[in-house]
Amino acid sequence: MAIRLGIIGFGYMGHWHLKNAPRVEGVEVVAAYDINPEKVAEAREIGLAGFDTLEDFLKSDLFNLVLVATPNDRHCELVCAALNAGKNVICEKPVAMSMAELDLMIDTAKKNNVLFTVHQNRRWDKDFRIVKALWDSGELGHVYAIHSRLHGARGAMFGWRAEPEHGGGMIYDWGVHFVDQLLFMMGFDCVKSVFCKTEKVKTPEVEDYFFLLLDLKNGAHVQMEIGTWVLKPMPRWLVLGEKGTAYVNDFTRSGGVISVDESVEPEVIVAMTTSGPTRTFAPRGKKEIVERELPDPPADLTEYYANLRDAVDGKAELIVKPEQVRAVFRVLEAAFESARTGKMIEL
Numbered sequence: 001m002a003i004r005l006g007i008i009g010f011g012y013m014g015h016w017h018l019k020n021a022p023r024v025e026g027v028e029v030v031a032a033y034d035i036n037p038e039k040v041a042e043a044r045e046i047g048l049a050g051f052d053t054l055e056d057f058l059k060s061d062l063f064n065l066v067l068v069a070t071p072n073d074r075h076c077e078l079v080c081a082a083l084n085a086g087k088n089v090i091c092e093k094p095v096a097m098s099m100a101e102l103d104l105m106i107d108t109a110k111k112n113n114v115l116f117t118v119h120q121n122r123r124w125d126k127d128f129r130i131v132k133a134l135w136d137s138g139e140l141g142h143v144y145a146i147h148s149r150l151h152g153a154r155g156a157m158f159g160w161r162a163e164p165e166h167g168g169g170m171i172y173d174w175g176v177h178f179v180d181q182l183l184f185m186m187g188f189d190c191v192k193s194v195f196c197k198t199e200k201v202k203t204p205e206v207e208d209y210f211f212l213l214l215d216l217k218n219g220a221h222v223q224m225e226i227g228t229w230v231l232k233p234m235p236r237w238l239v240l241g242e243k244g245t246a247y248v249n250d251f252t253r254s255g256g257v258i259s260v261d262e263s264v265e266p267e268v269i270v271a272m273t274t275s276g277p278t279r280t281f282a283p284r285g286k287k288e289i290v291e292r293e294l295p296d297p298p299a300d301l302t303e304y305y306a307n308l309r310d311a312v313d314g315k316a317e318l319i320v321k322p323e324q325v326r327a328v329f330r331v332l333e334a335a336f337e338s339a340r341t342g343k344m345i346e347l
């Protein structure tokens, strides 16, 4: 069976899916509904079936999969309406504004015996795939710490993302991707406790900066930090393993894996600070350091749409499963609670 997609919310991400979903054979976008009549008119102009009301849209049998790509506060009601109309549904991230909303969506999907998934597309980002390849290979030995950071310089949360009533704020906007990446890589049950600090640096009503410390069950920890006002960015990733350090500078493959050639006699170097010497923090001798290229795993987002097509056909399991989304949401809820109370939250 081919996938025929109907989109609710024909804004920025609606158009993203319009462009990207049909890159996969057997997937086409056929319809759109938006509360903004101009968006509906635009959909009609490009040959889609445009719907002026949700009711008419949901009655249509032109499509067998609905994408909800509206602001976050509307996800639950629209997802549930589409599920209750017997449609399979993809929801944009963050899936919900509370665990209660998410549980309602999951139950509604089960009750109607249809598929429900979330667009956690950053599982296919190149930088993440590289880190996941390193983790999967075990080549860094025991990984004792991971830094996952994103530093922007624009100081901006755009449009409704700056408004709490629409589900704005950086934890929902990007935090959900970062936590999803981590749990996808290390296991959906890997987090033991959560500490979070937030700031409203340039956006008055929602956090545009957060720092998240995740204490993992395997003894390692993860530092996540996302800020829109960090004018000297640090690497996107640092992976600290007992056999070496990997760094990925940005969303590309720029970076490396650094280890030490133990067969080379260590040079004794003393570094000077203004107030004294240090041997511990002096650099390694050049001959001791081995730096190799990062791995080059595929990072192909079309896998997401191909998986949806096959899952709708009953030929594959969903890659982004509702229970995984729930595990991620549990960490986000703990982050909000920690930011509010100043306490470390045990999961």
Ligand SMILES: NC(=O)c1ccc[n+]([C@@H]2O[C@H](COP(=O)([O-])OP(=O)(O)OC[C@H]3O[C@@H](n4cnc5c(N)ncnc54)[C@H](O)[C@@H]3O)[C@@H](O)[C@H]2O)c1
Pocket: 008, 009, 010, 011, 012, 013, 014, 033, 034, 035, 036, 039, 068, 069, 070, 071, 072, 074, 092, 093, 094, 119, 120, 121, 159, 173
């Ligand atoms: N996965 C990603 O990489 C990614 C990237 C950006 C945004 N998003 C997510 O996509 C969703 C949409 O974000 P966006 O940037 O496209 O926003 P947007 O503001 O560009 O578009 C939202 C659209 O939804 C419409 N809309 C609002 N309320 C509606 C309702 N009740 N019924 C029907 N239509 C309604 C608006 O008119 C608008 O056209 C958000 O949940 C956001 O977090 C995901």
